[in-house]
Amino acid sequence: MYARRLAALLGLAALPLLTVADMRHEYLTTRDRRALASGIVYDGQIASSYDHVIIGGGLAGLVLASRLSEDSNTTVLVLESGDTGDLVRSQIDVPGEAYYSSLLGTTYDWQYMTVPQPNVGNRALSWPRGRLLGGCTAVNGLYMVRPSALEFNVWAQLQSGAAGADDWAWGSMFAAMKKSENFTAPSAEVQQAGAIEYNVQSHGSSGPLHTSFPGFIVPAVGNWTETLDWIGVNPSADPDGGQGWGAFIATSSINPDNLTRSYSRSAYIDNLPPRPNLAILPNATVTRLILAQNGSSVRATQVEYAAYDGAPKLTVGVNKEAILAGGAVGSPHVLMHSGIGPQSILQPLGISTYVNLPGVGQNLQDHLSGEVVFSTTAETAAQLHGSEGANGTSAFMSFINSAIAYPNITDLLGDYATTYQSDLLNNLTWAAANLVPSTDPTIIAGYKAIYQSQANTILPSQVGQVELLFGLTGTSFGTNTFSVQAALQHPYSRGQLYINSSNPFDHPVIDPGYLTHPADIILMREGLKLARTIGQTYPLNGIVTGELSPGNSTVSTDAEWDAWIPGVVGTEYHPSCSCSMLPLSEGGVVDPQLRVYGTSNVRVVDSSVFPVEFAAHLMAPTYGLAEQAATMIRQFWNEGYVPTNGTTTASAGFPSQTGSGSSNSSGTGGAKSAALPTVEGKSAGLLAGVVALAVLLAL
Known part of the structure; x- marks a missing residue:
């Protein structure tokens, strides 16, 4: 000690x-x-200033660090609040430990909590987020599930024709996601055991991030797609090629060479050659951006940070850009403490408002999830782990839950789907007036635009409205059980995130507004009903001995489902949209170039910029976002030239702005080196x- x-x-x-x-x-x-x-x-020890200062060393932050530092004349600094993760690398690297020895709830987790949710049993719910190099990619369930082409196209269309909107449509994002990826097909044995289908043309083969499948499959997984087929949710032969609906076994972020987790640090950072122009500083919590007026906008001149609450505050100069990559919670949190956000929130806290931007922290969305639990006679991963324990093979410990399905609105509601859509559209005015946390007219306009896109374009399509997951790694009812989870994918409820303290080390107030729209309750219920049906359908029903939760005798009518759901649902760990890319007139925070409105050199690059939730896990689209952003930023500073062969080049772009050196704003602490x-x-x-x-x- x-x-x-x-x-x-x-x-x-x-x-x-x-x-x-x-x-x-x-x-x-x-x-x-x-x-x-x-x-x-x-x-x-870091330099006094850098060209690009990246706030957050999670998924997007480390992708940006790797790509931007490919230009040898460009200096890059990453400031990460958490530790390196070195001391828990074995837990990170072994995929199965995400279930059996999770880092959630430890110091490597931000351990956020929501405020009590009135429509979810008045419970305050846990919102875990990774707090270490790699962020959530170091602690999550490894799902590499892409949104459908239609969802990306809706994102682009919501930009109302603004310059650069097409960079976020399917064609561009498909290429960016493939750029990040190094895909390996499953072994013949695993493919047959899991009934896995894929299309190699939909995957990248030369990116840094390894994607593949586990080295071992629990036999019950082989029943998944056939069971879904029997209830009308067809198996998907190409879930990553723009049609991400139906049932399939998902690709995972696994390195097949050694069956370890592939995450943003191991993929984008650990294998880099020496780069003296790149510095990554852990245990450095960014407290604010230091801003200066720059004509009609403001400019970030320095970034302030500290090791912990009460530690001396240090600053580092920003020569070109400050790039927020703190995620759906971290990025709006830093913006507000910097004086960029709703003036009505900042002014009472004594924070000077540099940019009155009402959309910061608004439009908050998440996937809400519940599960039906069954007892079984079949082997589960939890049972096998209990017998093998630490002696389990690397192949077995690479097994993770990856059987998934995305039923569309007709799969869920049948003939009632048309009426459901009509009711949604008829209640738009009511929803906009009653469910949007902000009274700002631009936020309300943005809600209406997204609502109409969801109801008119996404809802009647084949895109999934609920996600179903096959859980074989244990439930609270024991190892001889499995679950079928159901998660709402396109909520009409909206939440918000804001600060209520001037201390940047205090957590923000998180209010997802779960189940405030009745339409969400209906789909949550129908998704869980479908989860029950799966356990009653051939061939999966052959291994089921009973339903443990909620239990047929306990919950059967719609009223009983609606009474049970609020007490059991929780996050699926996919918060997003709190710094939405939308027009300023619709409550947007960033434009299609990811620049924060009202600033000249501040961007946000993480899942907070998505304007809509996707029917997908957010890791794959966020890798695509970060790759696309890196290309965009390099093109801007290199006057459009980006090397295509991966070699480093001298920056031919705008000269660095100097004169914003490092200082210690509290007047204490050690001096910093004057050069990299x-x-x-x-x-x-x-x-x-x-x-x-x-x-x-x-x-």
Whole structure:
């Protein structure tokens, strides 16, 4: 314990302790040398300013860091609030540990909570978010499920013809998602056992992110697509090619070479060659952007950060851009503390309003999920894990839940679908007047635009309205059980996120507004009914011995379902849309170039910019978003030229703006280096710290 404290004082908390004998042979482990080479800063020493300062080292932040630093004359800094994840790398790397030894609820999780939700049993619900390098990609369930082409096209259409809108349509995003991907087909044995179908032409083959399938399949998975077929939800032979509906076994972010998790750090950072123009600083919570008036807009000149609440606040200069990549919670949180957001929220807190932007934190959406639980005679992954435990093979521990289905509105409602759509449209005025948390007319206009796109375009299409998941990794009822989860994909309810404290270390207020629209309650109910039907349908019913929750005798009528649902549903971990890309007149926060309205050099690049929720998990589209954003930013600063062969080039674009060097805004704390430290310099500093630690431990 004392050694750990000493290590922390020396800035080495993220590193394993080394003995003197270790140092005689090899003073840094292979992993630590790799981290140093790829830019992770362990000693806290960074330069006074950088061209691009990225706030958040999660999915999008590390993609941007990797891509932007390909230009050797462009300097890039990532500030990540969480730790490196080095000490829990085994939990991260083993896919199955996402279920059996999760990092959720630990210090590697932000542990956000919603406010009590009146329509969900007045419960405050957990909203986990990854807080370490890699963000949620280091702790999630590994699903690589893409939205359908129609959903991306609706996103583009919602931009009302603004320049760059087509960058977010299917054609562009399909290419960007493939660019991120290195797909490997399943083994013949796994493919047959799981009845897996795929189209290799819909996948990328040379991107950094490995996608594949587990090395082991629980036999029950082989029943999934056939069972769905019997109830009219057809199997999909190409779920990643723009038609993401029907039933299938999803691709996962798994490296098939060693059956480990492939996530934004391992894919985009760990294998980089030495780049002295890239620095990634963990344990650095961004507290605000420091802004200055720049003509009719404002400009970020510095980024302020601190190691923890109460620690000295430091600043780093921004030469070109500040890029927010903090996710659906983090990005609006930082914007508001910086003075960009609804003036009605900021002014009472004493925060100067640089840009009165009502849309920041509004249009908040999430996938709400429930489950039906069955007892079974078949082997489940949870049962096998209980018998094999830590001795389980890497193939077995690569098994994750990946059987999925997206039934459309007709699958769910049958002939009632037309009436449901008509009722939705007839209630638009009521919904806009009563369900939008903000009274700002631009926010209400944006809600109406999205509502109409959902009801008129997405709803009557084949796009899924509910997601069904086959859960074989255990339930609260024991290992000899499985679940079929149902999650609402296109909610008509809306929430908001805002700050109620001037302390940036205080969590924001999160109010998803779950089930405030009656249409959402109907689809949630019908999705769970379909989940029950799956357990009663051949061939899956052959392994079912009973329904444990909610139980046929307990819940059967619509009224009984509606009374049961509020007490059991929770997040599917897909919050988005809180910094929506929409016209300013419709409550938008960013334009199609991802620039924050009213600013000249602030962008947001993460899932908060989606204006609509997708019938998909958000990892795949966010990788596409980040790739697209990196290309866009490089083109802007390199006057349209981006190398296509992956080699580094000198930046031919706008000159860096200087004069915004680093300072310590609290007047205390150590000085920073005046230039980018070299990789060798970091290694030498780290070695000195390790030697000092060894001496102290010997006393």
